[in-house]
Amino acid sequence: MNAEPADQIRLLEVQALDSRIAQLDHKRKSLPEHAELERLGADLTQLRDLLVAARTEDSDTGREQTKAEQDVDQVRQRAVRDQQRLDSGAVTSPKDLENLQREITSLAKRQSDLEDVVLEVMERREAAQQRATELTGRVASLETKVGEAEQRKTAALSGIDAEGFTAAKEREVLASAVPDDLLKLYDKLRAQQGGVGAARLYQKRCEGCRLELNITELNDLRAAPAGTVVRCENCRRILVRTADSGL
Numbered sequence: 001m002n003a004e005p006a007d008q009i010r011l012l013e014v015q016a017l018d019s020r021i022a023q024l025d026h027k028r029k030s031l032p033e034h035a036e037l038e039r040l041g042a043d044l045t046q047l048r049d050l051l052v053a054a055r056t057e058d059s060d061t062g063r064e065q066t067k068a069e070q071d072v073d074q075v076r077q078r079a080v081r082d083q084q085r086l087d088s089g090a091v092t093s094p095k096d097l098e099n100l101q102r103e104i105t106s107l108a109k110r111q112s113d114l115e116d117v118v119l120e121v122m123e124r125r126e127a128a129q130q131r132a133t134e135l136t137g138r139v140a141s142l143e144t145k146v147g148e149a150e151q152r153k154t155a156a157l158s159g160i161d162a163e164g165f166t167a168a169k170e171r172e173v174l175a176s177a178v179p180d181d182l183l184k185l186y187d188k189l190r191a192q193q194g195g196v197g198a199a200r201l202y203q204k205r206c207e208g209c210r211l212e213l214n215i216t217e218l219n220d221l222r223a224a225p226a227g228t229v230v231r232c233e234n235c236r237r238i239l240v241r242t243a244d245s246g247l
Contacts (some may be wrong), residue, residue: 011198024164057125076111085100189238197237200244203244
């Protein structure tokens with residue numbers, strides 16, 4: 001294959017732009033904000049689950065407290081009625097008096113036990129409310145961090161996309177000036193060789209594979225006409241000769 005030396009040099013410029021576009025794509029995918037947002041998202045999910053659990057416990061213990069307080073009130077009302085019967089003198093039978101006094105004593109014990117239950121439930125509910133308040137603050141703080149990271153990511157991606165768009169337009173203009181057969185070979189090699197299809201020969205070294213050419217290879221290149229498209233014997237990339245090739 002033959003191509004004007006200027007077209008081969010232009011191919012190196014296309015390669016430089018392709019390499020830059022690939023670097024930008026890698027940069028886009030490896031922004032630190034991606035990992036940060038993933039970590040923050042996992043932490044936020046965990047905190048939200050804990051917050052739901054704390055609020056659920058608050059709700060459950062609230063109902064439990066209401067039920068316990070109702071039980072205390074019922075026992076208290078019954079004890080008041082019994083005490084009123086005792087104080088009224090309506091009960092005169094010694095046996096009935098004894099039974100009534102025993103019931104009043106039993107109700108007092110029952111009320112005390114139920115009041116202890118109410119206190120225990122109130123303590124659990126207060127603890128749940130405190131956890132919910134703390135977790136609400138932590139969730140809000142983490143949501144702020146997520147928002148800030150999202151803003152940083154958006155700004156970074158915007159800059160990368162703008163630079164990538166410019167590079168792509170420059171690449172389109174340059175590539176349109178490269179002969180079709182040369183560009184087709186270059187694109188094929190670039191797909192096979194990790195994104196590098198053409199490399200400069202610099203100081204007797206291929207900049208594609210970084211290997212120095214031996215004397216036989218160098219002599220072959222010296223003998224090849226300037227318009228001949230040559231390939232590196234080691235990596236098979238298009239090898240572009242320049243004034244700095246060392247030939």
